[in-house]
Amino acid sequence: MRAMERVDETSESLTISPVGAEGASGGSLDFEKLFAARLHAARVRPYLASALFALHPVEARQVPTMAVDRHWRCYVSPAFVARMPVEQLAGVWVHEVSHLLRDHHGRSDRIAREHGLTGPGERLRMNIAADCEINDDVYGVGLVRPEGVVEPRSMGLPAGELMEDYLLKFGVGPCSWPTTWLDCGSGSDGLERAWELGPGGSHGLTEQERDAVRFRVAEGIRGRPGSVPEGWRRWAEKAFHPPQAWRELLGAAVRSAAAGAGAGEDYTYGRPSRRSAGVPRTVLPSLRRMPPRVCVVIDTSASVSDAELGSALLEVAAIARAVGDRPDLVRVLPCDAAAPFVHALCRAEGIPLIGGGGTDLRAGFATALGSKPAPDVIVVMTDGQTPWPATRPPCRTVVGLFTRHDPRTSWAEHDPDYVPDRPPAWARVVEIGSSGPVRR
Template identity: 45%
Template sequence: MAEFDQVKLLAARYRAASDRPYLASALYSLTVVPSRSVPTMAVDRHWRCYVSPAFVAATPVPELAGVWIHELAHVLRDHHGRADRLPAADQRDRLRVNVAQDCEINDDLLADGLALPEGRMEPGTFGLTTGRLFEEYLPHLPPSAVCSDCGSGAHGSPNDWELTGDGGPGGVNQVEAEALRRHTAEAMRAHRRNRGSLPAGWQRWADQILEPTVDWRRVLAGTVREAVAWAAGAVDYTYHRPSRRTAALRGVVLPSLRRPLPGVAIVIDTSGSMGEDDLAAALAEVTGVLREVGVGGNRVTVLACDADVHTAARVTSAQQVNLAGGGGTDMRVGIKAALALPERPGVVIVLTDGFTPWPEAPSSSRLIAALIGADPPLPPAWVEAIRIPRTADA
């Protein structure tokens, strides 16, 4: 039975950190846990690195350095968090998920000149192209694809040999992990600026950490869908359709309950700071979202507003909107007018660059701010905010 050669293992980590200093802080945040239950090396969600003494004894230092970076990549890239969002059927096949994750990592490590042990999984093993995310590789792997278990820090499913929680030896909590990811991404950006390039996968990862790309259309659709469902959940009594219990009560007419389809008001900021092309494009997107969630026909009222409301009309398409205005900015006026419509809307969406005063308190209608531009000021916390890039940046 091999003794645990800790000096050799730590020498390999030192080599990995010296050759790629932008990974040093993250590498030294991994806590070593010797374990004869793992075949090679593995990580858990809390950045504990489980190491087989036999594997350390049999593996040269250059390859151990590569495996250090491989295991680190699982937790840096939040593979366990991403695996948690997979369909349940995929989550159950954790080793196949692990293979896909290894393919995502190893093509970058090999492109970076790192030595890795034989038997490693890479896209070429399965005839796949390099440079993809593991979620893209997963559907194309054969059912028989398996690899050495890299732990819950990879596929997300805890193993019997893992310590529990983040309070054991070492352990990195979620807040600390996010800070380490950002610090590493910043170090990668500095390295790229001062010394040269990074493998494409690491470069993509760093850019995503520092400048995350959000699909604002999906976020807006989800927010509007939730708001419309919330408003539609209100019930009211109506005598237009008597209750079915009326027949049992002679001379008494009982009302029935109804769920009204909520109206939506869109308040458009037409002040001088807003570009007409940006507004037209954003309005077209918003009306498309409304159709997607089932609000259309005559259920949408659009109000054009700078410091005053210039037009207010029900529309069925973005082309019917008159973007009048061009003066100062006060969306409170438009919101107040929307809430005073004969049929009070259940949802009010404000298209603005954010440079406006807001109402001091929420109303019974849901208020969503669709903020146009690169860095708009945020509305009060009770306003649901969605960022929409300008057309030139979209």
């Protein structure tokens, strides 16, 4: 990866113009060499294999080296492939697919909107910052570092930070001129290039297909925790537990259930009914809305992981906020095959989540409904591997369902062919931890 372009600096932005005979080479793309490099990259980074083979290569002479668009097409310069050794070309494959996996185009678009960053100069800066995020730990251990690659230390920056952090620490100027030949495409900075095929072009992945590829890669990384760089481990954790909309959905579902007709309503003589005037010497009670009471049933069986239990406790605090910051109105009930205790909410982290056996949330429902005062809303946090009550409870029910993306990796408590029942139709279900929130 060598400097192949001249930079013309104006007062407004940087204009990049290709020069040199290499960019105008008339040779055809050596697909055999290109695919050999991809195969080598998949062998040394097996957790990235599904993403590498999801990229569709496109011959593009306007591209200095290799570049990707947000639709998972990889644009390749024939001259660049011709002069690069296979081992270094494998490193470029990994570099380009890393831009897409880490959603650098989407993150760049958000930064541009929030801070009003426009023009190719700012997008170049985002490309450089994204490269620094990737290159500090992606090479080595079988993957050769391509020549001319941009690293944080070459920019005088610390390693191990994110693109957003690097953007705050350098500007476009003389110190960044050696990197101005970079062009990793819209997949790195969100700015569509003239030579890209765009959303209507062939061989692009849909948004659902892109999310599926990211999930498969994250799943592979989590399965190899001892052999994956720290940057990729952090990415995989965020891919599994992103700042998702399901939290907003769960809060909205609880608030909706708590505010529904009949929830938190009772008769009181503290304020007589206006109809008492029509009944002499009789005081009629009025219907008043009282603060709703919520009982959270947490599945503590062996099929629920520690991470999911931690997520459940975080949601308990969010549920308390959803009902008006009244922790005295929230009770927590751990349940595996039995549910002997109901805990008043003081601090979520102080609740003992005892369990680890089989699963029968019918016991949890029975204990919750039998508690005094009875709840207006029951919120269940579970993976769904449980029998459910045969009849609808007399209060509203919200289920936060820890998803099992691959049935083959689900826990089978007694039967390897066990397929859990779905939550009943009378429950409002919000799937937790999925790539996209699901409402029912």
